[in-house]
Amino acid sequence: MSGSENNPDQPEQAHKDLGQILTELEKNSDGQSLPPVEKWNPDFCGDMELVIKRDGSWHYQGSPIGRQRLVKLFSTVLKKEDDKYFLVTPVEKLGIRVEDAPFLVIRMQVKDTADGPLITFEDNCDNQIILTEDNPIWVEHDSKTGEPSPYIMVRRNLHALIHRNVFYELVERAEERVIDEQKHLGVISAGEFFSLGTI
Template sequence: MSDQPVSPGKLAESLKSLQKQKGLPPVHLWNPDFCGDIDMKICRDGSWMYMGSPIARESMVKLFSTILRHDDDDCFYLVTPVEKVRIQVEDAPFVAVSVESKESGMVFTTNVGDEVILNQEHPLWVEVDPSTGEPSPYIRVRAQLDALIHRNVFYQLIEMAEEKTTDEGVELFISSHSQSFTLGTLGDH
């Protein structure tokens, strides 16, 4: 690891040529040397912090989100063709801030502007905290990168949900692309 701190400005400089491209950069194809850790963190609420202060420029956050990668070592990295730096992520790197039911299926929008159609490639699941019983719903955005579904959006999904009686109780589920995704079970029936 490098002893030199990596700055967001340096990363942004190496991204200038990438901004001209359409779509997401092919970070899965880039394999630069690891340059060290950067004091950057994505908080559970989707805000990005650098050295303890919020990154206020939305355009910079969106730019960084396009070069984010979650590797098999369970670490998150910002990756360019020439450098790779590790950052911290409290929960999921994105937050799903809206959902809309369209002909194409349930479309989620993240805090950085990604649009994701709920389907087999982009599944939804709910993890329940064993000590509090509180649900945390997620949707896969892209290659090992997920979005925590905002509480208000989760309430919207519950309002849209269909019910099915099971041995465990009443299961709530939503459908998209001819697939069902469970939101949870309501106690005994």
């Protein structure tokens, strides 16, 4: 008998399947706006066997979830607290694992306006993210290889990894600018300069 069976204070392993969670979500969704997960604070119900891979794919009990409609719906109730991720409904809070970022940017679009360029990203869950001061971009580098990993804030402390091909598009648009006596390569969107790194 395991220690968790003897410890009444430790949450039981979550056994809810995705179908049950889906039913709960559909009861509380109007299909248009994002659910108010920041207002939902149910008790922690345990961890479930759900992993969001670095390539943006969702895997449940070791198998990929092939139905994009489900992935998109579950993504609307993602919540991050400290460095942990959860799926949250009004009645339950289930821990999941995220290998890198919960979203993956797969394309970008640049619109020229009277106030300058506006860069919009789209991720694998159909979120449209405009590159602004509230939704900034940043680049982290692997300490061993130096390989860049670019990210953008999506919403509510949740961010997206920018696919390498999209990042190359950004780099092609980039211009040089000196900031604090350091030369940066970056892009302009919504009147702001966003550094992609120093050169």
